[in-house]
Amino acid sequence: xxxxxxxxxxxxxxxxxxxxxxxxxxxxxxxxxxxxxxxxxxxxxxxxxxxxxxxxxxxxxxxxxxxxxxxxxxxxxxxxxxxxxxxxxxxxxxxxxxxxxxxxxxxxxxxxxxxxxxxxxxxxxxxxxxxxxxxxxxxxxxxxxxxxxxxxxxxxxxxxxxxxxxxxxxxxxxxxxxxxxxxxxxxxxxxxxxxxxxxxxxxxxxxxxxxxxxxxxxxxxxxxxxxxxxxxxxxxxxxxxxxxxxxxxxxxxxxxxxxxxxxxxxxxxxxxxxxxxxxxxxxxxxxxxxxxxxxxxxxxxxxxxxxxxxxxxxxxxxxxxxxxxxxxxxxxxxxxxxxxxxxxxxxxxxxxxxxxxxxxxxxxxxxxxxxxxxxxxxxxxxxxxxxxxxxxxxxxxxxxxxxxxxxxxxxxxxxxxxxxxxxxxxxxxxxxxx
Ligand code: URA
Numbered sequence: 431x432x433x434x435x436x437x438x439x440x441x442x443x444x445x446x447x448x449x450x451x452x453x454x455x456x457x458x459x460x461x462x463x464x465x466x467x468x469x470x471x472x473x474x475x476x477x478x479x480x481x482x483x484x485x486x487x488x489x490x491x492x493x494x495x496x497x498x499x500x501x502x503x504x505x506x507x508x509x510x511x512x513x514x515x516x517x518x519x520x521x522x523x524x525x526x527x528x529x530x531x532x533x534x535x536x537x538x539x540x541x542x543x544x545x546x547x548x549x550x551x552x553x554x555x556x557x558x559x560x561x562x563x564x565x566x567x568x569x570x571x572x573x574x575x576x577x578x579x580x581x582x583x584x585x586x587x588x589x590x591x592x593x594x595x596x597x598x599x600x601x602x603x604x605x606x607x608x609x610x611x612x613x614x615x616x617x618x619x620x621x622x623x624x625x626x627x628x629x630x631x632x633x634x635x636x637x638x639x640x641x642x643x644x645x646x647x648x649x650x651x652x653x654x655x656x657x658x659x660x661x662x663x664x665x666x667x668x669x670x671x672x673x674x675x676x677x678x679x680x681x682x683x684x685x686x687x688x689x690x691x692x693x694x695x696x697x698x699x700x701x702x703x704x705x706x707x708x709x710x711x712x713x714x715x716x717x718x719x720x721x722x723x724x725x726x727x728x729x730x731x732x733x734x735x736x737x738x739x740x741x742x743x744x745x746x747x748x749x750x751x752x753x754x755x756x757x758x759x760x761x762x763x764x765x766x767x768x769x770x771x772x773x774x775x776x777x778x779x780x781x782x783x784x785x786x787x788x789x790x791x792x793x794x795x796x797x798x799x800x801x802x803x804x805x806x807x808x809x810x811x812x813x814x815x816x817x818x819x820x821x822x823x824x825x826x827x828x829x830x831x832x833x834x835x836x837x838x839x840x841x842x843x844x845x846x847x848x849x850x851x852x853x854x855x856x857x858x859x860x861x862x863x864x
Pocket of ligand 1: 514515604611637
């Protein structure tokens with residue numbers, strides 16, 4: 431078999447055989463296929479697409495390209511959750527302890543942030559002392575002891591995705607439905623969960639800019655999950671403006687703690703409840719989403735979810751006192767406020783602009799190696815649909831270095847649009863696919 435023929439076949443719109451996809455994935459991971467040929471095939475896939483069978487094959491071979499985690503020794507049905515990425519998306523920090531407090535076994539591997547979107551592991555590492563890098567034995571032991579662990583990916587999990595994602599990132603081939611679906615689902619399968627809940631984001635701050643594309647991606651991932659023996663449910667949720675009010679690692683931990691105290695922003699709480707209810711039902715801990723929602727609402731109100739979060743922080747070496755004293759989180763030395771400049775409704779708070787502003791303040795990485803400032807970021811004071819008058823604070827920027835401040839302030843200011851008519855506000859969940 432020759433890589434040249436595989437590239438040519440896909441360039442001409444042909445269907446790749448299972449054996450050709452196997453040859454490509456194993457050669458790209460072993461180094462037998464050079465990056466320029468892998469990149470050429472990715473571009474051919476971008477233009478010619480993969481059908482469902484090819485996408486399922488790609489997912490499976492990517493999953494098998496490295497270690498897989500065996501969670502079968504842990505009690506109960508293990509349910510994982512994945513978001514396709516957004517700005518201010520701190521749902522895992524809330525959801526993981528929330529559903530664990532309802533008796534769901536949560537053995538979760540999460541990633542770090544890249545570009546304008548944040549990552550759960552960076553956020554958790556802003557908790558003083560918190561260790562996200564547990565070895566496999568420690569990870570399993572903690573889940574067995576307290577029913578919950580959120581760790582960074584251990585071992586050699588899906589090396590094919592690491593390789594392909596890095597090449598997609600520099601060859602403008604990230605935003606292809608089949609490539610995203612195989613990337614996400616290979617990692618979920620390798621992480622060992624029995625069932626999967628997907629949060630597919632759509633809008634200005636998401637990979638999928640419109641609901642039609644997001645629905646296509648969601649349907650494809652649900653079908654791949656089902657074909658490979660995992661019950662999978664996807665919710666399509668809006669990402670035109672940031673989720674909640676805080677964007678930036680320590681700032682998002684603070685907002686997550688507020689939400690676990692049942693005092694968080696309404697949009698964030700709603701998404702956590704809806705995603706959480708799907709997880710609770712898939713885990714067999716409730717017979718319907720209505721029943722699951724009631725359990726989760728109660729556990730936010732009675733403090734059980736918050737207590738579970740403190741238990742996880744302590745188990746992973748962090749200071750659990752932060753749940754009552756968020757002043758223990760890292761704090762930026764400087765802050766500056768952006769104010770409204772005229773009367774009107776906020777018609778837009780562009781998630782992409784706010785995400786880029788936060789990244790430029792140091793909250794995110796430009797490349798995988800760049801350092802990160804855990805205390806930097808923004809807190810919004812108004813969201814789309816709010817009425818504002820001149821001088822009303824729209825957002826506070828938190829920073830330690832003046833170097834990116836001017837650009838971040840401009841990016842944040844441009845993200846707000848003020849108009850005469852109120853915008854149409856979207857529901858927390860646009861569609862459910864199962
Ligand atoms: N998230 C992933 O894990 N992979 C993609 O390709 C896009 C979003």
